[in-house]
Amino acid sequence: MELVDNIYDVIVIGAGPGGMTAALYASRSDLNTLILERGIPGGQLNNTAEIENYSGFKSILGPDLATKMFEGAQQFGADYAYGDVKKVVNGREYKEVHTYDKIYRTRAIVISTGAEHKKLGVEGEQEFNGRGVSYCAVCDGAFFRKKHIVVVGGGDSAVEEGTYLTQFADKVTIIHRRDELRAQKILQDRAFKNPKVDFIWNSVVEEIEGDEKVSAVRIKNVKTGEISEVPAEGAFIYIGLLPNSEQFRDLGITDEEGWIETNEYMETNIPGIFAIGDVRKTPLRQVATAVGDGSLAGNAVFNYVEELKESLETEETLKN
Structure with a gap:
């Protein structure tokens, strides 16, 4: 494993909206900054069709906003590298970030690794992933022109992406385990008014069926126990x-479910390790909140690094 010579002031793990904002603030404060990302910069932005609730834009495509943020994150000299982080080793003067082939040293770390879609865990879900099963309407919606799609879930993502899919599909059926949606009212209203959107209430998916690709979804009514089959060529999953x-x-910085716990300055219980965005334990996970987290962390990192350097210099002086 290669030990990278450059010692960074801060390494931002993950290039979602929060991570890119943290890198922007840190590098603008003249900190030696590295962004490590294992995929495409932008995180969940790349899986979002249209963003209407981010200040400054009446409406913008998720991938377009990701590109703009990535350009902004690098404008003050932040480095960028591909890296799938395997572990972090804590140290006082330097912390180590281990990827599969490199070890990076840094004074501070900002964790911005986000979250991923929950799986249903039913038969056929993994088998037909990429052959009718999807978790990304923007990525795969165009493959379902003039077809029937089911969307599983009842929150913002399920309802918003289900409505988005109607521009391709002839029909979208939203399957929800309860008898009312959890999505924001404006998203619900759009879905209810869309003639291409139907709903199946109080139901859960038991199996995704097909041969070479998805052909139907078997569902169970949670109140009556009735089993039925919904013919469909696609199944989009948005359940959390x-x-x-x-x-x-x-490191001992997460709760039992794995969400990273922080204070209002995005500090974890380990000095010099911060967490932001969707991976953090927070009541709201939106682009705007991730960006807010990133700005707070970028500022807090600067203060931490300056205080660390001063403390180490004082100790060195006392030794001599």
């Missing part, structure tokens, strides 16, 4: 999120 924090759990 799981934190991408497995590689940090040994």
